Amino acid sequence: METILEMRNITKIFPGVKALNNVNLNVRKGEIHALVGENGAGKSTLMKVLSGVYPHGSYEGEIFYNGQEQHFRDISDSEKQGIIIIHQELALVPLLSIAENIFLGNEPAKFGIIDWHVAENRTRELLAKVGLKEDPLTLITNLGVGKQQLVEIAKALSKDVELLILDEPTASLNEKDSDALLALLLEFKAQGISSILISHKLNEVGKVADRITVLRDGATIETLDKQDISEDRIVTSMVGRQLADRFPQREPNIGEVVFEVKDWVVHHHIHSDRVVINGINLNVRRGEVVGIAGLMGAGRTEFAMSVFGKAYGRHISGEVFIKGKPVDVSTINKAIDNGIAYVTEDRKTYGLNLIDHIKHNTTIANLDGVSNSGVLDDMAELKVANEYRRKTNIRSSSIYQKTGNLSGGNQQKVVLSKWLFANPDLLILDEPTRGIDVGAKYEIYTIINQLVSEGKSVLMISSEMPELLGVCDRIYVMNQGRLVGEMPASEASQEKIMRAIIRAEGKAS
Amino acid sequence: MTIETAATQGKKDLKTDGSALKGNYREYGLVLALILIMIFFQYTTSGVLFRPVNLTNLVLQNSYIIIMALGMLLVIVAGHIDLSVGSVSGFIGGLAAVMMVRWQIHYIPAAIICLVMGGAIGAAQGYWIAYHKIPSFIVTLAGMLVFRGLALWLLGGQSVGPFPPQFQLLSSGFIPDVFANPGFNITSMLVGILLVALMIYFSVRGRAKREKHGYEGEPFVLFVSKNLIIGGIILFLTYLLSSYKGLPNVLVVMSLLIALFVFVTKRMTVGRRIYAMGGNEKAAKLSGIKTERLTFLTFVNMGVLAALAGLIFAARLNTATPKAGLGFELDVIAAVFIGGASAMGGVGQVMGAVIGAFIMGVMNNGMSIMGVNIDWQQVIKGLVLLAAVIFDVYNKNKA
Numbered sequence: 023m024e025t026i027l028e029m030r031n032i033t034k035i036f037p038g039v040k041a042l043n044n045v046n047l048n049v050r051k052g053e054i055h056a057l058v059g060e061n062g063a064g065k066s067t068l069m070k071v072l073s074g075v076y077p078h079g080s081y082e083g084e085i086f087y088n089g090q091e092q093h094f095r096d097i098s099d100s101e102k103q104g105i106i107i108i109h110q111e112l113a114l115v116p117l118l119s120i121a122e123n124i125f126l127g128n129e130p131a132k133f134g135i136i137d138w139h140v141a142e143n144r145t146r147e148l149l150a151k152v153g154l155k156e157d158p159l160t161l162i163t164n165l166g167v168g169k170q171q172l173v174e175i176a177k178a179l180s181k182d183v184e185l186l187i188l189d190e191p192t193a194s195l196n197e198k199d200s201d202a203l204l205a206l207l208l209e210f211k212a213q214g215i216s217s218i219l220i221s222h223k224l225n226e227v228g229k230v231a232d233r234i235t236v237l238r239d240g241a242t243i244e245t246l247d248k249q250d251i252s253e254d255r256i257v258t259s260m261v262g263r264q265l266a267d268r269f270p271q272r273e274p275n276i277g278e279v280v281f282e283v284k285d286w287v288v289h290h291h292i293h294s295d296r297v298v299i300n301g302i303n304l305n306v307r308r309g310e311v312v313g314i315a316g317l318m319g320a321g322r323t324e325f326a327m328s329v330f331g332k333a334y335g336r337h338i339s340g341e342v343f344i345k346g347k348p349v350d351v352s353t354i355n356k357a358i359d360n361g362i363a364y365v366t367e368d369r370k371t372y373g374l375n376l377i378d379h380i381k382h383n384t385t386i387a388n389l390d391g392v393s394n395s396g397v398l399d400d401m402a403e404l405k406v407a408n409e410y411r412r413k414t415n416i417r418s419s420s421i422y423q424k425t426g427n428l429s430g431g432n433q434q435k436v437v438l439s440k441w442l443f444a445n446p447d448l449l450i451l452d453e454p455t456r457g458i459d460v461g462a463k464y465e466i467y468t469i470i471n472q473l474v475s476e477g478k479s480v481l482m483i484s485s486e487m488p489e490l491l492g493v494c495d496r497i498y499v500m501n502q503g504r505l506v507g508e509m510p511a512s513e514a515s516q517e518k519i520m521r522a523i524i525r526a527e528g529k530a531s
Numbered sequence: 532m533t534i535e536t537a538a539t540q541g542k543k544d545l546k547t548d549g550s551a552l553k554g555n556y557r558e559y560g561l562v563l564a565l566i567l568i569m570i571f572f573q574y575t576t577s578g579v580l581f582r583p584v585n586l587t588n589l590v591l592q593n594s595y596i597i598i599m600a601l602g603m604l605l606v607i608v609a610g611h612i613d614l615s616v617g618s619v620s621g622f623i624g625g626l627a628a629v630m631m632v633r634w635q636i637h638y639i640p641a642a643i644i645c646l647v648m649g650g651a652i653g654a655a656q657g658y659w660i661a662y663h664k665i666p667s668f669i670v671t672l673a674g675m676l677v678f679r680g681l682a683l684w685l686l687g688g689q690s691v692g693p694f695p696p697q698f699q700l701l702s703s704g705f706i707p708d709v710f711a712n713p714g715f716n717i718t719s720m721l722v723g724i725l726l727v728a729l730m731i732y733f734s735v736r737g738r739a740k741r742e743k744h745g746y747e748g749e750p751f752v753l754f755v756s757k758n759l760i761i762g763g764i765i766l767f768l769t770y771l772l773s774s775y776k777g778l779p780n781v782l783v784v785m786s787l788l789i790a791l792f793v794f795v796t797k798r799m800t801v802g803r804r805i806y807a808m809g810g811n812e813k814a815a816k817l818s819g820i821k822t823e824r825l826t827f828l829t830f831v832n833m834g835v836l837a838a839l840a841g842l843i844f845a846a847r848l849n850t851a852t853p854k855a856g857l858g859f860e861l862d863v864i865a866a867v868f869i870g871g872a873s874a875m876g877g878v879g880q881v882m883g884a885v886i887g888a889f890i891m892g893v894m895n896n897g898m899s900i901m902g903v904n905i906d907w908q909q910v911i912k913g914l915v916l917l918a919a920v921i922f923d924v925y926n927k928n929k930a
Contacts, residue, residue: 386818393800
């Protein structure tokens, strides 16, 4: 069979992180090629290299497409060659119509005047191809997620697609819509269009894929042919790695239950009929690090933020107990007063005032700790800021450095400082090491160890399974808003966690 | 080993604290710009600018702008804008006139009702901005039209006055000279001297406190010269004012308010929270700051100050006119931006806004004396505003 795409020895380095390391990918003409791997394995990065989001020159290695070497400078370069990518987060403008979205940036126009007649007719043809019975003038916002996905595909078809890349296309679809989408992929295959399918749902990969390439830690592990595809084989391939000395040692000293959540139910913050968190029961003990594993979109962040003063969601029900007593966490202030702190996964948007310096960011969640009846004590604040800068080993010119100018790891330490100074009993850490380099990760783990040795409790959300296994005492597995597994870290393994997730995915879909 | 690290750490902390000064350079630059502008006009007006009577006028003419700039600074730091302050101050001036002149209500309760009314207007606008997330630009644009219209309606399109003489003293009065010395107000001079003494006492005490805690302040020479220069300027201006009629009452009110707002923004938790909210509202909210309530209170404060400015302006003209306060919002907002506030929120200083207002005021005053036409005055003021903001943005990008 003829090869349509070959990516050779692709290496992509971000400051402090090697996201891709000599990755090879080979896609044949007219096949559906699945790309699987854990969160952070490098799938999306690889696709961004392919589509020109990361332009030629920002990575090493070669891309051959239809036998010719390509130097894509941006997305429009790759689109001209017929490579179309559909991202996980749909890129449609909600308040424009289907036709307007399909031809956005590509309008059939003469002298800048759009011929809507042509646009609508072509939209009708395209919608027929993807099997969507909607008027071209319907606004996107009035369509469900499944139909929006089809509009994205129709948009790809409008550009004479040869290689279609779908990033988790069925993640937010129900079973019926997923099946329809997969059927559509098979139809495209019959028409000679090649596809790359990124998916966590191994059952559907098994259904439609001709070959599978497994990525792990930014490297290609293997490419399997259809007859070799089995769930066991893929899981081993995805996670099969030894834990090195990347985690500081700790002697667990675990006490009584400090934090407990019962029957926690949360509805979506906009679509209040959608249940995002469905009956969660969990607890954390004194001096214990408890992890929550799961795929992206499993509802872990939503759970954490809903517990932290209803910062997410609507129609929240359930109970929270601190040291055995039911507590009110209906506002963020009450949650903080009851000893809960939430360290966000998105430090730039939700964690820091980037235009202000370290000192002011450190004390903002506990200004009462450095003031008397509303008047700030400058000396006390200086002392606190310097103390926490030292404690968390923030590398900066001084406590007067703007947090916006710090590296990701040091920013994360400032956010940690802020919440450490608020003196909580339970610290919820949401992806505490996302986007920071290995050295800073080790320092964050050390801080976590120190915290629990002081008798605090930590609930840690992470998409990096080795990290959960290396740091936690106990691990919950969450999938689609439910807890689908609980295991002591000593008995846990990446295979076990992946299996729990896949079993649940299988039931759900 | 531990001793060594402690020592190096101590040194680091010292160094650390020194760089706090960086943030103040901009304020020094602004003061310098004001002084240069004043010297320029002193020269071009052949010495009229610094005449005691003109200096007194300068204070009286700008007091209401400065008072509103204090509230506007908080609004802008919080990440909002208030376009209604000119109309609100005009409306409150009209309300005061109707109550005091037509209904013969005593001026003290009438003034209190006016301030409460200002707070209520701020609350009404702040409610929609804070709790319903309606953009402040739109809410206060509506307020600008509404209260301009209400002022017209209230006064029936006519000017109402004159005010009771005691009320007029708010703007036209001077602090009485207990020595009754003709030609020179000794009390005013003594107040000025007392003020400088207090300033020096507090800065010496603050410096001693820092040193006691092991933190090094600014270099000694800078510390001394800064205090001498600021003290000298205050004494010089007080001397000039005293040789006319003394310190205007409104200057006393204004100075107390400036001191209060400097304290609130620099030393109080509520001030810190407004900066945090303006810098990153989501992060502030997740840090337990009640952002809605804080926004609401910022607008209530603005309303009260706009009302006070309206009273002062009415007392100064000794009559309430339907057009009072027209365009004030632009002067106020310009003062805050010249003073270094950021339109994105989170950045800005009270003293910056005050100096910014004085820069605008001195330019108005100086150009009028020079006989520059009103059309060119507007052009020049507009260009100065633009230049000041470009300068800020340029500096920020360079840093």
